[in-house]
Amino acid sequence: MKTRRFGRGLVSLGLTALVVLQSVGAGAWGNEGHTYINRVAGQKIPADMPRFLRRAVVEIAYLGPEPDRWRSPTEFALKNAQEPDHFIDLERVSWLDPLPPGRYEFYRKLYEKRAATTDHPDDYLPEHVGLQPYITMEVYGRLKAAFREYRQRRAAHQPTAAVQQAIIFYAGWLGHYVADGSQPLHTTIQYNGWMGPNPNGYTTEHKIHAQFETAYVAANIKDSDFAGLGKSPERLDNPFAGYVAYLRQSNALVDKVYSLEKAGGFTGKGTPEAFDFTTHRLAAGSQMLLDLWYTAWVESAVPVATEHPVTPPVAK
Numbered sequence: 446m447k448t449r450r451f452g453r454g455l456v457s458l459g460l461t462a463l464v465v466l467q468s469v470g471a472g473a474w475g476n477e478g479h480t481y482i483n484r485v486a487g488q489k490i491p492a493d494m495p496r497f498l499r500r501a502v503v504e505i506a507y508l509g510p511e512p513d514r515w516r517s518p519t520e521f522a523l524k525n526a527q528e529p530d531h532f533i534d535l536e537r538v539s540w541l542d543p544l545p546p547g548r549y550e551f552y553r554k555l556y557e558k559r560a561a562t563t564d565h566p567d568d569y570l571p572e573h574v575g576l577q578p579y580i581t582m583e584v585y586g587r588l589k590a591a592f593r594e595y596r597q598r599r600a601a602h603q604p605t606a607a608v609q610q611a612i613i614f615y616a617g618w619l620g621h622y623v624a625d626g627s628q629p630l631h632t633t634i635q636y637n638g639w640m641g642p643n644p645n646g647y648t649t650e651h652k653i654h655a656q657f658e659t660a661y662v663a664a665n666i667k668d669s670d671f672a673g674l675g676k677s678p679e680r681l682d683n684p685f686a687g688y689v690a691y692l693r694q695s696n697a698l699v700d701k702v703y704s705l706e707k708a709g710g711f712t713g714k715g716t717p718e719a720f721d722f723t724t725h726r727l728a729a730g731s732q733m734l735l736d737l738w739y740t741a742w743v744e745s746a747v748p749v750a751t752e753h754p755v756t757p758p759v760a761k
């Protein structure tokens with residue numbers, strides 16, 4: 446069975462190898478990149494968003510790597526359920542454009558494709574294709590619902606401390622997946638060593654993923670290196686479509702990651718070109734996160750339509 450990403454064979458590798466894997470390549474961007482992306486976005490929360498959130502930068506930064514803390518085999522059900530959340534192999538769903546907005550419709554399309562495929566049909570299993578945009582929109586939805594609750598409690602002069610905690614958690618958790626999406630190798634079948642025809646002679650070793658996102662970033666980049674690259678947040682007209690477009694932009698840069706690696710861009714101190722590329726990817730992650738927070742906040746002011754209004758019983 447094909448188990449994606451860094452879960453492969455962890456149990457048999459034993460505890461020592463587990464510690465090594467978790468420290469050098471347990472998830473997109475590694476600990477540093479995830480913390481940076483969340484922190485930079487947190488520092489740019491605009492004054493027209495709640496003040497408690499602008500003051501929660503430390504908590505938001507801490508939560509950047511949170512889902513990577515859910516990958517231990519000691520919590521098997523959790524590890525198993527959430528691993529596909531961190532990536533999507535967009536090449537496997539090139540026939541499905543636009544992507545359906547809900548995960549179960551996505552599953553159904555993939556199972557139909559699998560049933561019609563004779564060559565490696567299991568490549569189309571949802572857990573092998575990855576569920577990146579779905580978990581992202583689901584956490585976005587939680588954040589928006591919590592913002593709505595916060596607004597209602599404020600309006601009713603009720604305590605808001607508990608909902609504030611929920612909002613901080615959802616905002617930080619969301620940051621993890623949005624950051625994964627800015628890492629091109631989380632959007633592709635070429636996620637860790639080139640597969641198939643290889644006219645450019647890219648590396649086929651299973652090292653590039655952690656080398657780029659974890660070792661290179663930790664050794665060479667600070668959050669201040671890209672904090673100035675962002676702009677004020679924008680409200681997204683259609684968050685799901687906007688997010689999928691962002692993933693496609695990331696996927697278009699897969700080739701660039703491999704060519705930079707080939708030129709030694711991520712070895713040791715790397716190259717100026719690799720630094721420029723990486724800081725711009727980290728900035729793209731922070732910007733999308735800030736835009737999603739802002740959109741969730743603005744849209745949470747829109748009242749939920751009551752689909753089935755309850756008619757009060759007629760008093761006798």
Ligand SMILES: [Zn+2]
Nearest residue numbers: 472473531625
């Ligand atoms: Zn991840």
